[in-house]
Amino acid sequence: MAKSHKPVVWFPFAAGGTVIAFCMPVIVVLGFLAALGHVPSGLSYESLHAFAAHGLGRLVLLGVIALSLWSSAHRLRCTCYDFGLRADTLIATMLYVAAIVGSAATAMFLFRI
Amino acid sequence: MSRRPLIREVPPASWFFRHPRYLRYMAREVTSVFVGAYCVLLVIAMQRLAAGPIAWQEFLVALRSPVSIIFHLLAMAAAFYHAGTWFNATQKAMPLQIGENFVPGSYISGAHYLVWAVLSLVVLFFAGVF
Numbered sequence: 001m002a003k004s005h006k007p008v009v010w011f012p013f014a015a016g017g018t019v020i021a022f023c024m025p026v027i028v029v030l031g032f033l034a035a036l037g038h039v040p041s042g043l044s045y046e047s048l049h050a051f052a053a054h055g056l057g058r059l060v061l062l063g064v065i066a067l068s069l070w071s072s073a074h075r076l077r078c079t080c081y082d083f084g085l086r087a088d089t090l091i092a093t094m095l096y097v098a099a100i101v102g103s104a105a106t107a108m109f110l111f112r113i
Numbered sequence: 114m115s116r117r118p119l120i121r122e123v124p125p126a127s128w129f130f131r132h133p134r135y136l137r138y139m140a141r142e143v144t145s146v147f148v149g150a151y152c153v154l155l156v157i158a159m160q161r162l163a164a165g166p167i168a169w170q171e172f173l174v175a176l177r178s179p180v181s182i183i184f185h186l187l188a189m190a191a192a193f194y195h196a197g198t199w200f201n202a203t204q205k206a207m208p209l210q211i212g213e214n215f216v217p218g219s220y221i222s223g224a225h226y227l228v229w230a231v232l233s234l235v236v237l238f239f240a241g242v243f
Contacts, residue, residue, distance in 0.1 A: 020148055021199035024192040026233040028151060030240055032185040035176045042240030043173070045166040052162060061159065068152045075145035082142055084126030102156050109156075109163040 009074060009096075016071020023064050052113045062110055066103035073099035141198050147191035150184070200225040 034043055041047060051057035073095040080091045129135040161172035175181065203225050204218030237243065 017199060020192070021196040022229055022232055023236075024148060024151065025189070025196050025229075026236045027155070028185060028189045028192045029233075029237070030242070031151075031154075031176065032182075032189055033242065034173055035182045035185045037177055039173055040237075040240045040242045042242075045162075045169045047241070048162060048169075049166075052159075065152065065155050065159070068148070069156070072145055072149035072152050075142070076149050079142040079145050082129070082139065086125065102153065106156050106159050109159040112163045 012067060012070040013074040014071075016067035016069075016074075019064055019067045020071055024068065027064075049113060052110055058110050058113070062103075062107055065106045069099040069102045069106075070096075141194065144191035144195045147184075147188045148195060151188045151192070196229065200229065 030040055030043060033040055042051075052061055077088070077092045077095050081088055085091060129139040158172060161168045200222050204221040207221070208218070209216040209221060
């Protein structure tokens with residue numbers, strides 16, 4: 001059987017792409033409202049803290065952020081290659097490590113809540 | 114007679130100007146920069162949320178800077194462009210066959226758009242936007 005590490009990279013990428021497509025627009029819209037000064041009540045400290053403190057809410061936040069990070073890392077790697085940066089191994093290592101560190105940090109922050 | 118393979122010179126950093134299709138592909142690729150940057154902002158947001166109410170309030174105030182507003186506009190354009198192109202691609206990525214016939218591609222993409230709209234409205238509702 002052919003052995004490849006590609007599925008390991010590919011699955012979180014595809015899952016992350018779907019998560020980004022479904023969730024990122026509405027998340028950015030919420031952030032944009034806050035940036036305009038109209039903070040939605042769901043983004044107040046009390047509501048968001050309560051959501052993140054709940055087991056399911058915590059899992060949703062971690063899942064969305066970690067999968068989005070991984071998918072973005074993979075896409076940025078491809079983007080770098082397409083723009084003519086051909087040091088693929090270096091760029092891929094840097095981006096994937098950044099995605100793993102970011103996901104671990106998010107998990108740590110969420111479990112501190 | 115020697116066979117010399119045809120080698121086309123492809124400029125590594127400007128090939129995508131050759132065809133509008135390549136440009137559209139690259140436009141989609143570039144959205145990953147803004148989406149990636151927004152993911153980093155989300156990680157920072159979780160850090161601020163875990164740091165307590167004062168830190169969170171400061172984070173919300175920092176979001177109101179002009180740079181942040183421009184960044185949000187760019188990220189919003191990127192997120193919507195990524196979502197649209199992703200849902201348009203679903204009909205090619207997962208064609209659905211029932212019996213002899215394939216379900217029309219517009220149904221598959223359309224179903225994704227519908228779920229997306231409902232999900233976004235539900236999130237906006239629970240976030241207290243309306």
